[in-house]
Amino acid sequence: MGWNSNKADRRIGGWADRAALLTLLLSAYPAIRLTAQTVDQLALRFTSWTAVTGFERAVTDSLVALLPGGTRDRFGNVIVTLGRGSPRRLASCDIDEPGYVVGNITDDGYLRLRRVPGALLAPLQDQMLEGHRVTLFGEAGPVPAVVAVRSTHLARFRAAAAEAPFTVDDAFVDVGAASRVEAERLGLHVLTPVALTKRPLPYGDRLLAAPRAGERVGCAALAAAVLGQPKVRGTVVVAFAVQSLYASKGAHAVAALHGPFDATAVALLDARYHLTPVETVSLAAADSLRRALMTWMEGR
Amino acid sequence: MRRAALLLSVLPTFQLSAQDDPRISEAQAVLAPLVESYGVSGAEGPVRETVKRLLPAWANAETDTAGNLWLRVGQGDPVVVFVAHLDEIGFTVDSILDDGSLHLRTRGGFYSSLFEAQPALVHGSSGDVPGIFLPRDTGFVRRAPPPLRVSIGSTSRAATLARGVRPGATVTMPKQYVRLAGTRATGRSFDDRVGSAAQLLALRRLDRAKLKHQVIFVWSVREEIGLEGAAVAAAALGPTVKRVHAIDTFVSADSPLELQSFAVAPLGQGAVARALDNSSVTPPAYVDSLVALARARGVKLQVGTTNGGNDGSVFTDYGAVDVALGWPLRYSHSPAELVDLKDVASLADLIQAAAEAW
Numbered sequence: 306m307g308w309n310s311n312k313a314d315r316r317i318g319g320w321a322d323r324a325a326l327l328t329l330l331l332s333a334y335p336a337i338r339l340t341a342q343t344v345d346q347l348a349l350r351f352t353s354w355t356a357v358t359g360f361e362r363a364v365t366d367s368l369v370a371l372l373p374g375g376t377r378d379r380f381g382n383v384i385v386t387l388g389r390g391s392p393r394r395l396a397s398c399d400i401d402e403p404g405y406v407v408g409n410i411t412d413d414g415y416l417r418l419r420r421v422p423g424a425l426l427a428p429l430q431d432q433m434l435e436g437h438r439v440t441l442f443g444e445a446g447p448v449p450a451v452v453a454v455r456s457t458h459l460a461r462f463r464a465a466a467a468e469a470p471f472t473v474d475d476a477f478v479d480v481g482a483a484s485r486v487e488a489e490r491l492g493l494h495v496l497t498p499v500a501l502t503k504r505p506l507p508y509g510d511r512l513l514a515a516p517r518a519g520e521r522v523g524c525a526a527l528a529a530a531v532l533g534q535p536k537v538r539g540t541v542v543v544a545f546a547v548q549s550l551y552a553s554k555g556a557h558a559v560a561a562l563h564g565p566f567d568a569t570a571v572a573l574l575d576a577r578y579h580l581t582p583v584e585t586v587s588l589a590a591a592d593s594l595r596r597a598l599m600t601w602m603e604g605r
Numbered sequence: 606m607r608r609a610a611l612l613l614s615v616l617p618t619f620q621l622s623a624q625d626d627p628r629i630s631e632a633q634a635v636l637a638p639l640v641e642s643y644g645v646s647g648a649e650g651p652v653r654e655t656v657k658r659l660l661p662a663w664a665n666a667e668t669d670t671a672g673n674l675w676l677r678v679g680q681g682d683p684v685v686v687f688v689a690h691l692d693e694i695g696f697t698v699d700s701i702l703d704d705g706s707l708h709l710r711t712r713g714g715f716y717s718s719l720f721e722a723q724p725a726l727v728h729g730s731s732g733d734v735p736g737i738f739l740p741r742d743t744g745f746v747r748r749a750p751p752p753l754r755v756s757i758g759s760t761s762r763a764a765t766l767a768r769g770v771r772p773g774a775t776v777t778m779p780k781q782y783v784r785l786a787g788t789r790a791t792g793r794s795f796d797d798r799v800g801s802a803a804q805l806l807a808l809r810r811l812d813r814a815k816l817k818h819q820v821i822f823v824w825s826v827r828e829e830i831g832l833e834g835a836a837v838a839a840a841a842l843g844p845t846v847k848r849v850h851a852i853d854t855f856v857s858a859d860s861p862l863e864l865q866s867f868a869v870a871p872l873g874q875g876a877v878a879r880a881l882d883n884s885s886v887t888p889p890a891y892v893d894s895l896v897a898l899a900r901a902r903g904v905k906l907q908v909g910t911t912n913g914g915n916d917g918s919v920f921t922d923y924g925a926v927d928v929a930l931g932w933p934l935r936y937s938h939s940p941a942e943l944v945d946l947k948d949v950a951s952l953a954d955l956i957q958a959a960a961e962a963w
């Protein structure tokens with residue numbers, strides 16, 4: 306592993322180093338304070354959350370409730386401070402995700418979308434919406450909906466539809482409303498966050514597929530490490546950062562409000578099929594990451 | 606308050622509509638378990654079992670050698686048949702590759718892009734095996750993906766076989782019946798679980814004493830791959846059938862994405878007489894008679910034309926008249942099919958009326 310305490314950011318985890326990490330930690334630290342099952346459960350829970358960048362409040366509420374001593378700073382990041390004195394170190398992860406907000410509501414009750422942030426993060430990001438369930442997080446709570454798609458049958462005997470990928474400008478969100486008023490009665494309005502409905506899928510040998518799985522399961526491992534009550538050396542500030550997709554504004558705020566730090570570590574898992582709805586991580590690697598984080602916090 | 610709302614969101618959404626009219630509640634109670642049963646063409650067993658479970662206690666249904674489920678009610682000529690299909694679109698495993706992934710063959714017509722990079726369910730010999738439809742790694746400028754493959758997380762052919770997955774197994778995507786605003790609902794395979802549900806709902810209300818002739822309700826197999834189950838039923842009955850009612854989707858253009866040149870049957874405005882499609886034409890006199898019947902019984906009915914074929918069309922080879930009935934559906938053959946439950950109740954009423962009084 307070659308751990309050190311340089312000031313440079315470190316990504317902890319990844320499939321490439323998983324075998325070596327497991328060997329090292331199992332031989333050195335047989336007394337595990339949190340079971341792998343708990344990490345699996347947290348991973349499932351975290352990947353079922355939706356936190357469109359800039360609209361993370363519901364998820365940060367859940368994190369504050371989950372983590373003893375958890376608070377929200379003025380930028381919205383969730384902070385847990387462990388230990389005291391020096392060195393002062395930071396362990397963080399990003400909790401936000403790319404998504405959409407309602408940009409307009411049509412007279413016949415469909416909702417149009419604006420991407421958040423503005424740029425595509427993956428070439429087919431928008432296309433993954435077409436013909437699928439989405440959830441709108443309105444004033445009155447989550448509202449289920451679908452994104453309209455042309456009926457297969459009605460395309461028959463007609464010129465082929467456009468071959469270009471589906472984009473956000475093609476999206477009509479159907480909540481079942483027949484008018485703008487009906488949609489608004491559901492607590493929906495311009496800026497309501499919208500995301501693909503989360504359906505985290507365990508499969509294979511402890512694999513987990515979900516949107517943004519690499520980041521979100523990294524956060525689950527970090528939360529599990531905190532819940533494992535590590536005996537930290539000095540002070541460890543644990544940050545669940547918001548707005549990473551807006552030029553890492555959350556992380557910058559963490560540094561400004563809670564730094565400076567002598568060393569930092571970022572909890573992130575390598576993922577296959579990155580930035581797709583089936584982004585896949587290894588839960589065994591997540592458990593290794595939790596252990597590595599605890600070791601790092603304890604300064605061993 | 607926000608936390609409470611989030612917790613509610615993980616409950617089945619169809620439980621949250623406590624103030625429904627009893628007809629809507631009943632339609633939902635029958636439709637939801639049918640939608641959440643899996644049955645790609647040729648593997649309709651789970652759906653057939655759900656239908657059997659939802660039949661009235663008096664019903665004595667039989668399964669034929671093709672897999673169609675039959676229920677005969679009443680006696681005498683002429684015979685009238687109602688037929689809804691059990692199957693849904695999907696895939697079968699064509700072969701298992703060296704890396705353990707599954708090469709697929711489509712069953713029915715649909716946009717494969719709607720399955721790309723989505724969760725998958727392989728219906729194996731030892732039960733359902735979760736996996737993923739693999740995302741493409743090239744060709745990002747096209748909407749359509751290359752031929753889809755599924756990974757169940759194994760890395761060799763032997764490991765995949767050890768999970769009970771064999772060529773011929775069917776593959777779908779996990780699905781859920783979800784209630785939307787008002788009386789609308791979404792899910793995958795409303796085509797033709799709504800037809801199957803409408804037949805069940807009609808049977809629950811049917812006054813068997815009113816029947817003047819034999820009525821046969823059929824839940825057919827393999828419609829999506831060429832009306833195969835219905836063809837077996839039609840051959841078995843031959844020329845004894847006077848009238849057949851395919852109970853199947855009216856694919857509606859009630860959507861901002863569709864041309865408005867035909868198939869414009871708004872959701873929530875009732876059942877639809879599918880008077881002309883790509884497999885049959887209902888004689889205009891029969892359409893007129895049906896409209897009169899609906900009016901007399903107070904059933905909301907629309908009349909229209911759409912695309913697709915219907916199971917009733919194979920009975921016409923034996924001299925039966927095909928009077929196809931449907932309900933308006935948005936986003937056909939997608940994971941986001943959308944219906945209005947008022948139309949489901951309306952269709953059930955129309956079936957009951959056609960059985961009892963036509």
